[in-house]
Amino acid sequence: xxxxxxxxxxxxxxxxxxxxxxNISQRILSKDLGLSLGKINYCLIALKNxxxxxxxxxxKNQNKINYLYLLTRKGMxxxxxxxxxxxxxxMKE
Numbered sequence: 001x002x003x004x005x006x007x008x009x010x011x012x013x014x015x016x017x018x019x020x021x022x023n024i025s026q027r028i029l030s031k032d033l034g035l036s037l038g039k040i041n042y043c044l045i046a047l048k049n050x051x052x053x054x055x056x057x058x059x060k061n062q063n064k065i066n067y068l069y070l071l072t073r074k075g076m077x078x079x080x081x082x083x084x085x086x087x088x089x090x091m092k093e
Contacts, residue, residue: 010035011052012082014043018053018069019079025067044069052078 013033017024026040033040047053052075056068071079 008082010043011047015071015075015079019071022068022070
């Protein structure tokens with residue numbers, strides 16, 4: 001299995017939320033996951049740098065804070081691997 005980052009749970013939860021709603025805001029992610037906005041921003045940048053998500057903003061939109069987070073093919077594979085690993089751990093419990 002691939003090497004899993006230290007922040008596995010946070011990354012997995014963020015990937016899961018983005019998969020469900022690509023238009024989700026950092027503020028909503030922060031509230032839903034119980035993480036600070038700074039941590040959410042850090043994790044999103046880390047996921048982008050790892051090639052797991054793409055971040056697009058709506059340049060023509062007057063509200064410049066709207067972003068779209070898309071899972072890449074690598075991001076989908078990582079999300080799947082993390083889900084399988086999580087399920088295996090839960091089955092052992």
